[in-house]
Amino acid sequence: xxxTLKGEKTIPxxxxxxxxxxELGKLNDRVVVFEADISKSTQTYRFAEAFxxxxxxxxxxxxxxxxxxxxxxxxGKIAFVSTYAVFGSMRACEQMRTxxxxxxxxxxxxxxxxxxxxxxxxxxxxxxxxxGIVRSIPNMTVVQPCDAPSTxxxxxxxxxxxxxxxxxxxxxxMPILYDAGPDFEIGKAIRxxxxxxxxxxxxxxxxxxxxxxxxQLAIEGIGVxxxxxxxxxxxxxxxxxxxxxxxxxVVTAEDHxxxxxxxxxxxxxxxxxxxxxxxxxxxxDTFAESGAYDDLxxxxxxxxxxxxxxxxxxxxxxx
Amino acid sequence: xxxxxxxxxxVAGAESSDIVRNLTRWTRLLRxxxxxxxxxxxxxxxxxxxxxxxxxxxxxxxxxxxDPRRPDWxxxxxxxxxxxxxxxxxxxxxxxKGFFPVEELKSLRKIGSFLHGHPDISAPGVDMxxxxxxxxxxxxxxxxxxxxxxxxxxxxxxxxxxxxxNEGQLWEGAASASHFHLDQITVVLDYNKLQFDGAVDEVxxxxxxxxxxxxxxxxxxxxxxxxxxxxxGSLRQANECRGKPTIIIAxxxxxxxxxxxxxxxxxxxxxxxxxxxxxxxxxxxxxxxxPDRFYAQCLW
Amino acid sequence: xxxxxxxxxxxxxxxxxxxxxxxxxxxxxAGGGHPGGSLSAxxxxxxxxxxxxxxxxQEPDWxxxxxxxxxxxxxxxxxxxxxxxLGYFDRxxxxxxxxxxxxxxxxxxxxxTPGLDSxxxxxxxxxxxxxxxxLMGLRDQKPYRVFVMLGCGELDEGQxxxxxxxxxxxxxxxxxxxxxxxxxQLDGTNDQVMPLEPLDDKWRSFGWNxxxxxxxxxxAILDALHRAAAHDQGPTVIIAxxxxxxxxxxxxxxxxxxxxxxxxxxLEIALAELDP
Ligand SMILES: Cc1ncc(C[n+]2csc(CCOP(=O)(O)OP(=O)(O)O)c2C)c(N)n1
Ligand SMILES: [Mg+2]
Numbered sequence: 001x002x003x004t005l006k007g008e009k010t011i012p013x014x015x016x017x018x019x020x021x022x023e024l025g026k027l028n029d030r031v032v033v034f035e036a037d038i039s040k041s042t043q044t045y046r047f048a049e050a051f052x053x054x055x056x057x058x059x060x061x062x063x064x065x066x067x068x069x070x071x072x073x074x075x076g077k078i079a080f081v082s083t084y085a086v087f088g089s090m091r092a093c094e095q096m097r098t099x100x101x102x103x104x105x106x107x108x109x110x111x112x113x114x115x116x117x118x119x120x121x122x123x124x125x126x127x128x129x130x131x132g133i134v135r136s137i138p139n140m141t142v143v144q145p146c147d148a149p150s151t152x153x154x155x156x157x158x159x160x161x162x163x164x165x166x167x168x169x170x171x172x173x174m175p176i177l178y179d180a181g182p183d184f185e186i187g188k189a190i191r192x193x194x195x196x197x198x199x200x201x202x203x204x205x206x207x208x209x210x211x212x213x214x215x216q217l218a219i220e221g222i223g224v225x226x227x228x229x230x231x232x233x234x235x236x237x238x239x240x241x242x243x244x245x246x247x248x249x250v251v252t253a254e255d256h257x258x259x260x261x262x263x264x265x266x267x268x269x270x271x272x273x274x275x276x277x278x279x280x281x282x283x284x285d286t287f288a289e290s291g292a293y294d295d296l297x298x299x300x301x302x303x304x305x306x307x308x309x310x311x312x313x314x315x316x317x318x319x
Numbered sequence: 320x321x322x323x324x325x326x327x328x329x330v331a332g333a334e335s336s337d338i339v340r341n342l343t344r345w346t347r348l349l350r351x352x353x354x355x356x357x358x359x360x361x362x363x364x365x366x367x368x369x370x371x372x373x374x375x376x377x378x379x380x381x382x383x384x385x386d387p388r389r390p391d392w393x394x395x396x397x398x399x400x401x402x403x404x405x406x407x408x409x410x411x412x413x414x415x416k417g418f419f420p421v422e423e424l425k426s427l428r429k430i431g432s433f434l435h436g437h438p439d440i441s442a443p444g445v446d447m448x449x450x451x452x453x454x455x456x457x458x459x460x461x462x463x464x465x466x467x468x469x470x471x472x473x474x475x476x477x478x479x480x481x482x483x484x485n486e487g488q489l490w491e492g493a494a495s496a497s498h499f500h501l502d503q504i505t506v507v508l509d510y511n512k513l514q515f516d517g518a519v520d521e522v523x524x525x526x527x528x529x530x531x532x533x534x535x536x537x538x539x540x541x542x543x544x545x546x547x548x549x550x551x552g553s554l555r556q557a558n559e560c561r562g563k564p565t566i567i568i569a570x571x572x573x574x575x576x577x578x579x580x581x582x583x584x585x586x587x588x589x590x591x592x593x594x595x596x597x598x599x600x601x602x603x604x605x606x607x608x609x610p611d612r613f614y615a616q617c618l619w
Numbered sequence: 620x621x622x623x624x625x626x627x628x629x630x631x632x633x634x635x636x637x638x639x640x641x642x643x644x645x646x647x648x649a650g651g652g653h654p655g656g657s658l659s660a661x662x663x664x665x666x667x668x669x670x671x672x673x674x675x676x677q678e679p680d681w682x683x684x685x686x687x688x689x690x691x692x693x694x695x696x697x698x699x700x701x702x703x704x705l706g707y708f709d710r711x712x713x714x715x716x717x718x719x720x721x722x723x724x725x726x727x728x729x730x731x732t733p734g735l736d737s738x739x740x741x742x743x744x745x746x747x748x749x750x751x752x753x754l755m756g757l758r759d760q761k762p763y764r765v766f767v768m769l770g771c772g773e774l775d776e777g778q779x780x781x782x783x784x785x786x787x788x789x790x791x792x793x794x795x796x797x798x799x800x801x802x803x804q805l806d807g808t809n810d811q812v813m814p815l816e817p818l819d820d821k822w823r824s825f826g827w828n829x830x831x832x833x834x835x836x837x838x839a840i841l842d843a844l845h846r847a848a849a850h851d852q853g854p855t856v857i858i859a860x861x862x863x864x865x866x867x868x869x870x871x872x873x874x875x876x877x878x879x880x881x882x883x884x885x886l887e888i889a890l891a892e893l894d895p
Contacts, residue, residue, distance in 0.1 A: 032755070037482055037515045037522055040588075045516075053758060056789070057516055059485030059523025060452050064781030067744040071751020074729070074737060075759075076682075079751075086451065095744055095778070103729050103738040120362050120428035122435035124403065124450030289439075291430025299430060453777075485784060487743075487777020494775065498813055524788050524826070531824035534817050 010173025014112040016148035017169050018043020020155040021080065022050045031159065032072050034058060034065045034081045041171075042082035042112050062087045066095035066107075073105035078159050084118070085111035085127030085168060089134050100164050101139045108158045109134075110167040114144060115255030115283075116297065117170040117205055122290040127168075128283050132260020134166040135233045142233040143186060144168035146207035147177040150230060153184035161186070170205055172293055177207070189236040191243075195223025198311045199243045199250045203229050203262045206253040206281070209297065212304035217311055224311070232262050237269050244270065249314045250278040253307055258282040277317035279310040334548045338381065342547050345415065346376040348617055350576050351602055352411035352424055355619070357589055358596045360428040362436070365595065366586040368408035370511040370544070370571040371478060377550040378476055378507075379412040382558075387417035390443040396473050397462050399447040401455020402480035402509065403437040410434050410442070418444035421619055453486025455479065456506060460492055463501040474558065477506045482514025485523045490535070496564040497536035504564040505557040509544065511573035513584045532566045544569025622676055622705060625669045628837050634704070635665040635837075639866045640893050641700035641713060647886045649717040652725070655876040657697040659801040659834070659861040660768060666840040667766055668701040676706045679733045685763050686736040686752050690745020691770035691799065692726040693878070699723050699732070707734030743776025745769065746796055750782050753794035753854075764793045764848065772804025775813045780825065786854040787826025794854040795847040796827075799834065801863035803874055822856045834859025866893055 025031050025047055035057045039045035048055040058065045062083050069079035081088065088096070088111035100107045111127070118125040135142050141161055145151040151169065158165035165186075177192075178184065192207070193214050202210035207228050214224035225243045229236065244250055250270065254262035263280030270276045283300055297303040350372050357363035379385070383396040400409050407427060414421045419433075419442075426432035433442040437450025447458050459477040466473050483489060496504050508528070516522050525531075532539050538560045542549040550569070557565035573587070574580025577598060589595065606614035625631055639661045646652035668674070672685035689698050696716065703710045708722060715721035722731050726740025736752075739745050749767035756763050773779065786794055800818070802809050809815050819829040828850045832839040840859065847855035863877070864870025867889040881889060 032758075035516070037485070039516050041515070056754060057522050058781070058785045059519075059788075060482050060514065061485040061487060061523070061778075061781035061785065063487060063744075063778045064747045064750075064785055067747030067778070068751035068754070068782070068785070070744075071737070071748035071753075072755050073751075074748070075752050075755040077755055091451065094741060095747075098741040099738065099744050099748055120360065120436050122428070122437045122439065122450065124435075124437040124448070289430060290428045290432065290435040295430040485781060487779065487781040489777065490780040491775065491777040494813055523784055526784070526787060526826040527824040530820065534821040534824050536814070 008175045010175050011148040012170050012173050013145060013148060013151040014043050014169040014171065016151035017110050017155055017167070018046045020152045021047040024156060024159055025051045025054065028078065028159065030076060030078050032056065032077045032079050034069045034079060036060055036062050036065045036083045036087070038083060042110070044082045062092040063095050066092035067099045069107045070099040070103070070105050073107050079107045080110055081107060082110045084113040084125060085130045086113070086125055089127060089130035089166070093133060096164070097137050101137045104139045104163045106162055108165045108167060110169060112169045113171045114168045114204060116288055116293060117172045117255065119172065119293040119296060120290045123287045126288055128257045128288070129260065130168065131232055131254070131256050131262065132264065135260070135265065139163050140233060141165045141186060141231070143231050144204035145184070145230050146204050146228055147174045149176060149178040150184045154186065154230070157186045168204060174205060175208060184230070187231045187234050187236060189239040190228040190230070191226065191239070192228055193224050193226040195225045196246050197223040198315050199225045199227065199247045200253060200307065200311065201227045201229045201240065201250060201262065201266055202253040203232060205255050206302065209302065209304045210253045210307055213307035213311065216304065216308055222311065229262060232265050235265050235269060237273070240266060240269055241273055244274055244276045248276060248318045250276055251281060251307060251310045251314055252278065253281040253302070255302070256282050257285055259285050277314050279314045281307055281310055334551050339547050342376050342380055344611070344613055345380050346372045348415060348614065349376060349408055349411045351606060352415070353408040354577070354595060354599050354602065356407045356411065356424050356427045358592055358599050359425060361592050362428055362589055363407050364404040364588055366513070366573040366580055366583070367402060367405045367480060367509065367511065369575045369577060369580060370573045371405060371509045372408060372575065373545050373547055373550055374478065374507055374509065374569060375408055375412045377547060377554060379416050381551060382554045383476065384473070385416070387444065390418055394471055394473050397446045397459070397475045399455040399459050399475070399477045400438055400449055401477050402452065402483055403449030406436065406438045409438060409445070413444040416444070424619070452480065452483045453488040456489055456492030456496065459504055460495045460499065460501060463496070463503050464499060466503060474503045474505065477504065479506055479508055480514070481508060481510050481512060481519050481525060482522065484525050484528070493532065493535045493537065500562050501564050502561050505554065506564065506566045508566060508568050509571055510568055511571045513573045513582070513587065515587050517584050528568060536563055538563050538565040539568065540565060541568040542570070544571035545575060620675060620677060622674050631665055631669060631837050634669050635661045636866070636893060637704070638665060638697050638700045640890060642696040643881060643886060643889050645696045645699065645713050645716045646880045647883070648714055650880050651717055652696055652880055653693040653878045654870060654881065655803070655863040655873070656691060656694040656770060656799065656801070658865045658867065658870065659863045660694050660799045661697050661865065662835050662837060663768065663797055663799060663840060663859055664697050664701050666837060666844060668705060670841060671844045672766070673763070674705065676734065679707055683761060683763055686749065686765045688737045688739060688745040688749045688765070688767045689727055690739055690767050691742065691773050692740030694768070694799070695727045698727070702732070702734040705734070708732070742770065742773040743778040746779055746782035749794055750786050750789070750791060753791040754789055756793050757791060764795065767794070767796045769796055769798050770804070771798055771800045771802060771809055771815060772812065774798065774815055783822065783825040783827060790853045792851045792853055795844070796854065796856040798856060798858045799861050800858050801861045803863045803872070803877065805877055807874065818858055826853060828853060828855040829858060830855065831858045832860070834861035835865060868892060
């Protein structure tokens, strides 16, 4: 469905999550999973089949689920709660904030249907505010891996972090990027291309749009420094600053509102440490609508073509 | 009928057979429209649409006071599909009622269409944006309070799902409706006994549903949700009840009317579009050759 | 070492009286807090902490301890008083309630106060947290029980009913909810704000074992807690009818004593009544 796929095999990152949970369950019997009636969708049904006695389906009751997971974590469990990003970050927001993040519990909130990857389900199911919301909660770690292998590593790492992790997953398939690639580490951006003309910082599914854009810009002779900023909190400030020091211009790309998410996080860092011309690609403070994923990206100015234009423009603003 | 909760077992005979025949026709058509839309969009939730086909038909084609030429008419009855994933059949009812051309049904879930995956208030005839379960009744309470304040006599109808009863907000809304004595609210529970992950009894048993609503001060009626005279009878009784809101517990079958979908929880979502598309083609053929030429004129 | 259980009704009454006095002193000194709901819950907290629960104050994290969640977190002064009395921390801390740097936060913070099993203060969440704990206890075949104290106004929160439904599904017989049914919430009586009756029917319709008692009758409280322990089919709720501000004549059943600290003179009058 994503425009970069070109017939490649793709895997929704939620599938990688569901499979990894089973692996994790085998390694560690403290892992318990909570679900709110969409196990087929979040893929926790795999864990349910493997470990029925460590799987708890609470029905369509996300707030209850979130606080139950807190109770389990207080009893020494490594809890995962799964639902859609809209419900994990907003329906159960205050439960996450007060019962999970404040006491800093090992509750991992793994949410599917990030941003426009929920495509034709429409606005009710497209979480475009969640990064902004969860990022503003102290003690939270916030991660959106772009492909299945990095999702696997993120899930494994999240279980080890003694505190809540918000793991944002896609409904639709993503190509495999990191099969043999660099090691994934929470909090460490991955440089996908090295260049000195413009920095592109991308997250999640937008990494693939950014890769496309970088390839095309390279043909024009524009060198892109491309960072997969899978961990938006804590943000890898070092990698970001090192990059803009060389390029002097930044484009951010996220499947999220440009208010509050990756673009905001990058702007906060640059504003404090190294003001740099930048442009944010994402939803321009608007709700989207139902439609095919590619159509939506194009319509809302988030596909590779828009990233390319943004890169050219922002380079023109260099001091 | 005893308001304290004797079951509505039969109210047949109260309706003229013409009305019932007419509504039966519309129901069949709405089922066709809905399946066609979902197969066309290659996405959607057929099971929960099929289970409420008769209910929606009775509401839109007999009970509710609406005027398709004036979707914003201030005195219209309001309808909230709290189980918003049932959007396609609501769209079918609105189109057949004349709120927008039937042609639009082809655009379900496509970019630029007002027929979003879940109901959006921008579509003509849609009174509330839904899709996040549990919120519809609260919105209905607000509408009913506003109507009372404005001295308007419109009614508010809310259709909820049985899995949806897991949501705590539903019980917040139920307590409020009763506290404010909102007898203009009628909730219809599409009690198909299935939710996304399986049988409601396995996922999160709703327990004593009737007792629970009664303990919240509601007038409770219980019917067969595929029996048109019973639906009409209960909706009329709800309209007449004073001082408290009414819930109609409508026993239904998820996927009703489609052999391979009935009671099959995997058909909550679109399980196999190949199979569905073939079924729709067959259905189209049947309707086309039906001696009642009404159907042939309505196909798309 | 397990703390010894107090069985003598008179002694339990005496402890409850002391907890009331401590609560009012703390709130007065802090210049803020919730006296009404602390006093209404005093007998229930006493029965739990000094009789019913298996606890080990020297080892607050003892894995097999019974758990208590003050879901109506604003009632924490009486809980802090009980914990201090049991030796979880020194009594001198009671004077620091709500002050900067204190281990005693305005609402319970499990990371700061020894002996607290959860963080609470945002109404409606404690029953879910307790359910999570109870479920883990069942799964791990641990002997502990979990008690959750709910306010009556708190029952307006839908999340309570989500937890109620799940509690029945998972048949957590080791979970006991206690409703401090003082019939007042912040804006008025339950009947004015949002009626709750028939409350026991409501819990039963959600699949719970429901008991109704007088929440100031120590014998009745102990009896109900034992009956809850004996019920092995699922969770129990004890609906304990109480009086907000119980024990201080001018606070009893008074809405305006929900969330203000007594002045020095008011404290003196109150203490004179409690400690004649
Ligand atoms: C708040 C929220 N949580 C989860 C979902 C995902 N979801 C869509 S349908 C459904 C099951 C609903 O079951 P029920 O209410 O019984 O609907 P029906 O059987 O009538 O289709 C779920 C969990 C949602 N739409 N909203
Ligand atoms: Mg159902």
